[in-house]
Amino acid sequence: MRANKSKRAPSDRTVGRLTLYRRILNEIADDGVKHVHSHALALRAGATAAQVRRDLMVVGYEGTPRRGYGVAQLISALTSFLDEPGGQPVALVGIGNIGRSLLAYFVGRRPNLSIKAAFDVDPQKIGRVINGCRSFDLSELDREIEAQGIRVAILAVPASEAEQVARRLVDAGVVGILNFAPVALHTPPGIYVENVDVTMSLEKVAFFSRRKKARTAG
Amino acid sequence: MRANKSKRAPSDRTVGRLTLYRRILNEIADDGVKHVHSHALALRAGATAAQVRRDLMVVGYEGTPRRGYGVAQLISALTSFLDEPGGQPVALVGIGNIGRSLLAYFVGRRPNLSIKAAFDVDPQKIGRVINGCRSFDLSELDREIEAQGIRVAILAVPASEAEQVARRLVDAGVVGILNFAPVALHTPPGIYVENVDVTMSLEKVAFFSRRKKARTAG
Numbered sequence: 001m002r003a004n005k006s007k008r009a010p011s012d013r014t015v016g017r018l019t020l021y022r023r024i025l026n027e028i029a030d031d032g033v034k035h036v037h038s039h040a041l042a043l044r045a046g047a048t049a050a051q052v053r054r055d056l057m058v059v060g061y062e063g064t065p066r067r068g069y070g071v072a073q074l075i076s077a078l079t080s081f082l083d084e085p086g087g088q089p090v091a092l093v094g095i096g097n098i099g100r101s102l103l104a105y106f107v108g109r110r111p112n113l114s115i116k117a118a119f120d121v122d123p124q125k126i127g128r129v130i131n132g133c134r135s136f137d138l139s140e141l142d143r144e145i146e147a148q149g150i151r152v153a154i155l156a157v158p159a160s161e162a163e164q165v166a167r168r169l170v171d172a173g174v175v176g177i178l179n180f181a182p183v184a185l186h187t188p189p190g191i192y193v194e195n196v197d198v199t200m201s202l203e204k205v206a207f208f209s210r211r212k213k214a215r216t217a218g
Numbered sequence: 219m220r221a222n223k224s225k226r227a228p229s230d231r232t233v234g235r236l237t238l239y240r241r242i243l244n245e246i247a248d249d250g251v252k253h254v255h256s257h258a259l260a261l262r263a264g265a266t267a268a269q270v271r272r273d274l275m276v277v278g279y280e281g282t283p284r285r286g287y288g289v290a291q292l293i294s295a296l297t298s299f300l301d302e303p304g305g306q307p308v309a310l311v312g313i314g315n316i317g318r319s320l321l322a323y324f325v326g327r328r329p330n331l332s333i334k335a336a337f338d339v340d341p342q343k344i345g346r347v348i349n350g351c352r353s354f355d356l357s358e359l360d361r362e363i364e365a366q367g368i369r370v371a372i373l374a375v376p377a378s379e380a381e382q383v384a385r386r387l388v389d390a391g392v393v394g395i396l397n398f399a400p401v402a403l404h405t406p407p408g409i410y411v412e413n414v415d416v417t418m419s420l421e422k423v424a425f426f427s428r429r430k431k432a433r434t435a436g
Contacts (some may be wrong), residue, residue: 009429012422019421023400027377044377046402088424101319102416110417113424151427154420159245159262176427178420182241184264192426194419198320199328201412202372202396203237204230206306206331208410209369209394211227 010058015082017055020045022078029071037068079112089116089148091174093165094156095125095135098180102154103131115154117144138165145172152176159183166193228276233300235273238263240296247289255286297330307334307366309392311383312374313343313353316398320372321349333372335362356383363390370394377401 010018024044028036038056039049047055056062056069061077063069090106092099092115099118106115118135120126126137136144144150153174157165162181169177176192179185182200185193228236242262246254256274257267265273274280274287279295281287308324310317310333317336324333336353338344344355354362362368371392375383380399387395394410397403400418403411 012426015422015425016415016418019418019425020400020415023417024377031378043404044401082421082425084424084428088427090420090424097323101323105315105319105416106420110421113420151430152420152424159242160249174427175430176423178423182238183262186261190430192423192430194423196414196416196419197234197238198323198414199241200234200237201414202308202324202331202370203300203328204233205394205396205410205412206302206308206370207233207237207300208230209306209392210302212369212393212408212410 014055014058017045017047017051018059018078018082021052021055022075022082025071025075025078029075034071035063035067035069036071036074038063040068083112087112087114088152089150090114091116091141091145091148091150091153091169092118092133092156093120093138093141093153093169094158094161094180095120095122095130096156096158099154099156100130102156103133107131107133113152116148116150119144141165141168142172145169145174150174152178154178154180155185156180232273232276235263235265235269236277236296236300239270239273240293240300243289243293243296247293252289253281253285253287254289254292256281258286301330305330305332306370307368308332309334309359309363309366309368309371309387310336310351310374311338311356311359311371311387312376312398313338313340313348314374314376317372317374318348320374320398321351325349325351331370334366334368337362359383359386360390363387363392368392370396372396372398373403374398 021041038052042049042052059077059081061074090113095118103115115133118133119138119141121138126135128135151174153169155162155177159181162183166177166185166187170187170191179193179195182197187193239259256270260267260270277295277299279292308331313336321333333351336351337356337359339356344353346353369392371387373380373384373395377399380401384395384403384405388405388409397411397413400415405411
């Protein structure tokens with residue numbers, strides 16, 4: 001919140017790295033590590049030590065050259081920078097294969113980001129509680145989003161429906177969309193869209209793998 | 219295959235767009251569409267028409283200015299460019315939450331890319347058939363990868379294990395890795411790694427959503 005007032009907004013890439021640093025720190029904290037140097041964090045995150053130090057200046061916590069960063073303090077600084085204090089409710093649209101996977105995946109994983117409402121058009125999938133999340137008919141989308149004050153949505157509908165559903169989400173008050181539909185959304189300015197396309201990613205890996213020689217074992 | 223001999227390798231981004239075009243084309247083919255113009259494809263893919271035409275030159279199929287591209291012909295040209303003719307077997311390491319989701323997600327989805335072996339260290343999860351895929355103990359990884367000639371792997375293990383497992387995959391003959399572990403892999407040159415981090419993506423969307431004002435409905 002502080003950064004919001006006094007500093008330029010951090011870039012998309014910086015925020016991505018900050019969330020990665022936090023997960024790395026949580027993991028090493030579980031292993032009992034108390035202090036970490038920027039170069040160790042950089043190695044795990046695929047960045048340089050200078051990059052790590054620059055990124056972490058944004059959150060307003062500095063380590064010492066001798067001991068590095070205090071792991072617990074840095075996690076706490078990252079959390080107050082990245083997270084909304086009371087948590088942010090998330091909507092999911094589309095309870096198909098991807099949608100169900102996400103419900104299972106996010107349950108309890110990030111207490112701060114929990115899927116509070118799921119929507120579909122299939123009568124079999126609505127009016128239920130799936131992994132702790134209530135499911136609704138798509139016709140109730142606008143009312144639920146507004147009633148719960150939801151501003152973040154995950155879009156996991158077929159590509160042919162994605163544009164229209166995105167428009168309804170935005171009209172209901174959503175300002176950030178994580179899009180799993182293999183289509184580019186044309187949203188109004190000011191809406192943040194992040195695309196995830198696992199099929200594309202696997203097809204790319206497969207394509208480039210065909211062109212490469214395996215390493216000789218040894 | 220032809221492109222492999224005669225042309226420079228296409229970029230990562232080009233291949234990504236080609237796989238997206240193919241999925242868009244498959245979808246519009248299901249709707250009975252026979253021809254499509256580059257600008258219509260561009261709109262769906264979030265590219266420009268000029269970009270679409272340039273990308274599609276790589277696969278060696280050209281449309282006509284009047285009718286555009288033949289949908290069926292273009293799908294077929296993309297498929298022979300992107301896919302290995304007999305299909306490519308894929309290994310999955312890590313049958314946790316993400317791994318199980320991927321097994322369910324990819325079953326029958328892309329006949330050309332199917333997960334042929336899954337690995338874990340949990341005795342409960344091994345020696346089974348999950349969504350049509352046999353699961354093995356991690357100790358059998360090297361033998362199975364070599365026996366099945368697998369060159370593509372999905373890595374869905376905890377971050378702390380990822381580096382070590384990636385090294386074993388590469389030593390066994392894997393040349394392309396789709397990495398879901400929130401850690402940067404340090405692989406030898408020539409290994410293609412694509413990272414997918416759904417948690418990071420959702421955290422980014424949530425972060426930027428906090429900074430935006432909702433659109434006034436209407």
